[in-house]
Amino acid sequence: QSVLTQPPSASGTPGQRVTISCSGSSSNIGSYTVNWYQQLPGTAPKLLIYSNNQRPSGVPDRFSGSKSGTSASLAISGLQSEDEADYYCAAWDDSLNGWVFGGGTKLTVL
Amino acid sequence: EVQLVQSGAEVKKPGESLRISCKGSGYSFPTYWISWVRQMPGKGLEWMGRIDPGDSRTNYSPSFQGHVTISADKSISTAYLQWSSLKASDTAIYYCASLRIAAAANWFDPWGQGTLVTVSS
Numbered sequence: 001q002s003v004l005t006q007p008p009s010a011s012g013t014p015g016q017r018v019t020i021s022c023s024g025s026s027s028n029i030g031s032y033t034v035n036w037y038q039q040l041p042g043t044a045p046k047l048l049i050y051s052n053n054q055r056p057s058g059v060p061d062r063f064s065g066s067k068s069g070t071s072a073s074l075a076i077s078g079l080q081s082e083d084e085a086d087y088y089c090a091a092w093d094d095s096l097n098g099w100v101f102g103g104g105t106k107l108t109v110l
Numbered sequence: 111e112v113q114l115v116q117s118g119a120e121v122k123k124p125g126e127s128l129r130i131s132c133k134g135s136g137y138s139f140p141t142y143w144i145s146w147v148r149q150m151p152g153k154g155l156e157w158m159g160r161i162d163p164g165d166s167r168t169n170y171s172p173s174f175q176g177h178v179t180i181s182a183d184k185s186i187s188t189a190y191l192q193w194s195s196l197k198a199s200d201t202a203i204y205y206c207a208s209l210r211i212a213a214a215a216n217w218f219d220p221w222g223q224g225t226l227v228t229v230s231s
Contacts, residue, residue, distance in 0.1 A: 002154060033215040037155075044205055044221045045147075045155065051215035088155055092216065098171045099145070099157040099218075 003028065004089055006102035013110045017077040020105045022089030024070050028100055032092040034072040036065055039086040039104075048087070049074060076107070084109045112136040114144075114206050114222035121228045122196050129192035130225045132206030139187035140164035143209040145218060146180060146191045150202045160209065161189055196229045203227075 005023040012018040022034065036049040047056050049065035052072065064075045072091075076083055089102040117131040132144060145160040159170035163182040170180070182189040189206060204225050207218035 033217075035217040037218070044224050045207075045218075046221065047217055047219040050210075050217035050219070051212070054215075056219065086154075090155075090157075090218075096172065097169065098159075101155040101157065104154040 002103040003093060003096070003100035004091065004102035006087075006089060006105045008103065009106045009108065011108040011110055012076075012079045014079055014081065016079045017075060018079060018107065019076075020074045020087055020089075020107070022072045022074070022102050024072075024091060024100075026070060027095040028070075028091040028093040029067065029072055030070040031094060034065065034067050035090045036063075036074045037088045037090065039088065041085070045088065079109055081109050083107060112208075112220055114208060114220055116204075116206060116222040116225045119226040119228070121230070123231055124198055124229055125195050126229075127192070127194050128196055128227065129190050130204060130227065132189045132191075132222050134163075134187045134189075134208065137208075140184045142211075144180075144182065144189040145207050145209055146178075146189075147205045147207060147218075147221075148174075148202045149205065149224075155205075158191070158204075163187075163189060196227075198229050198231075200227060201229050 033051045037045040038048040039045045052067040053065045062078045086104045088104045093100045140163045143160045146158040148156045158174040161168045161180045163184045179192045206222040
């Protein structure tokens with residue numbers, strides 16, 4: 001059972017917009033910034049969004065992040081086949097004195 | 111290019127010891143904490159612990175405290191994750207990641223390519 005809660009799966013057709021939610025508590029998302037990581041099949045995780053809504057250099061602006069209270073969301077617009085991957089949210093947690101991840105959401109492009 | 115390169119896959123028997131490594135390049139290695147993250151087969155990411163390569167301060171997730179040891183040698187820009195007695199349940203891919211901090215935010219970037227550890231009799 002992960003500290004941060006994500007839906008296990010999401011799907012969309014090419015060109016669509018999909019969102020992935022991440023729910024936490026006051027000891028993590030409610031007090032700290034949220035990051036999102038993309039893990040393509042068979043590869044290491046890669047930073048996708050940091051500090052709630054910032055994109056690292058090289059990440060397309062189709063990807064966006066937001067945070068409100070103890071929840072965060074990742075939105076992907078103009079869905080492409082290469083977006084098929086696992087997506088993880090993460091944040092620092094005061095109670096555990098460490099980082100916590102969501103369980104991951106497997107995105108399928110139909 | 112800033113990167114972390116991990117040691118190769120390992121196959122071990124239960125009860126054996128193991129140390130895997132993570133070498134940083136392209137940046138000042140002592141400046142940024144290194145974390146280790148576990149991914150069991152078909153499962154999600156779990157933060158194990160971190161080390162400050164500058165002074166070797168560590169802190170561990172309660173789930174991993176006492177089961178693994180994290181260390182570093184800043185002179186060769188390398189962090190380590192080690193086990194004294196492996197169990198079958200340690201079978202997983204282990205990633206190292208560099209912690210970046212700016213203002214009130216922090217994030218893991220870059221990540222190593224991962225080291226597959228298989229423990230089987």
